[in-house]
Amino acid sequence: MHEIERLKVVRDKYLSEAEQLHTEIAPLEALLEGDEVMDADRAYEIRKQYNTLKIPYDSRMHHASIMGNKIARRESLANHETLMAGFTDSMANWKADEQELNEKRDSLSARLEQIRQQATEDLAKARQAETDAATAYAQAVAWGDTEGEKNANAEAQKAAKNLASATEHNRRQHLIMTALEHELATVDQYIAEAQKEHKAIERKALYLARTVLEEQWNEKAQALLDMGGKLWAAINLVGGDQVSLMKLVLPEEGERFGNWTSSDLSERSYKYTVQDVLSL
Template identity: 65%
Template sequence: MNEIQELKDRRDQLLKEADQLHTQMLPFEAALENEQSIEPAQERELRDKYNELKTRFDARKHNADLLDRKINRRETLINSHSLMAGYIEAMNTWKADEQELNEKRQSLSTRLEQIKQQAVEDMAKARQAETNAATAYAQAVAWGDTEGEKTANADAQKAAKNLATAAEHDRRQGLIISALEQELLTVDRYIAEAQEKHKGIERDALWLSQTVLEEKWNEAARALFDVGGRLWANYNLLGLDQVSLLKLAVPQEGETVGNWTWHELSGRARNYGAQDLLQLNNI
């Protein structure tokens, strides 16, 4: 933590110096903007001084940005467990929301299909009743069945009335169907939003995992090179060539971009003498 505070102090100092340099740049900027009122030689002198200040300003801002990234990375590593717990909790919440919405969607979809099917059946039944009444009436007329004609006529009027009632009911059901379909669209939108939120948090969590894994990689590489340094020293003491290790290149992840090579092994080998290498329990 003290190391992080030192980095913050260095960053803040760089930003302070950058602010001071920016203040010094302002008069030169103002003068150069009004270049018509100054001589060419004076303009060159002003521009040279401005460029010098600008270069120093940019360097401090750039270095402050690098330190800020380093600080954020190290604070992330320190807080990685609590951060990951927060991500997992948030993902579980959105996953639960999605499951609840899917259940609601299933219920709405089932109800919608039931209403559609019932509406079709009711209208078909009403139309069939009217058709049956009309057929009975026609048969009664054809056979001169006066009583049958009266009965069929009454049935036809009743069927027509029922059909009108069914048509009005079908109209209302159509409104309900439209409302349910709109609600389904709304639920689908909420489901997509929950999935998007979950995916976004999952990606943040994977970036955190990436940072932790990079650091574990670096730790494993350092451990490897600690052993490699001893091995290189042992080669030296035995007068052997280290040909097999000369092509070694292990990528360094995270804050520093580059490779650990045999130069690292050679440097570490200088720390070990024969007595160090004979202590097998310490290897």
């Protein structure tokens, strides 16, 4: 935390200096962007003053940004357990929301399919009943069946009324289906939002994991380099050579993105005495 506070002091110093420069830049910027007509010499002088101030201003803002990134990295490392626990809980909550929404979607889809199928079947039955009644009436007329004609006519009228009722019922069912489809679209939107939020938090968690793993890698690498330095010293002490160790290239992760090489082993080897090497 002491390092974080030191970095904050440096960052704030850059920001303060940038702010002071900006107070001088602002009126010059206003003149350059304003509507005032200036002769070429005056415009040149103003532009020159502006550039003279803008360069150090941009430099200080750049360094302040670098310090800000360093601070953010160290604060993430210091609080990574709490941060990761928060990310994990948030992801679990969004995943639970998505599961609940998917269950609602399945229920709505099943009901919509049920009503759609029922609407089709009911209307088809009503139409078929009217067709059958008309056919029976025609057959009765053809065969001179007066009683059959009367009965078929009554059935046809009944079928026509039933078809009218079925058509009205079908209209209402389509209104319900439209409403269900709208609700499905709304649920799909919520599902997409839940997935998006989950993905965003997951990405933050992955960046945090990457930062922590980079630091852990560097720590392990330092331990390996120390052991390599000790091995280098042992080889020197017995008069051997370091052919295989000379090939070492170990990447440093995080802020520096450099490499550790055999020169780092050689440098470390000088701190080991015979007693150190014999201490296994």
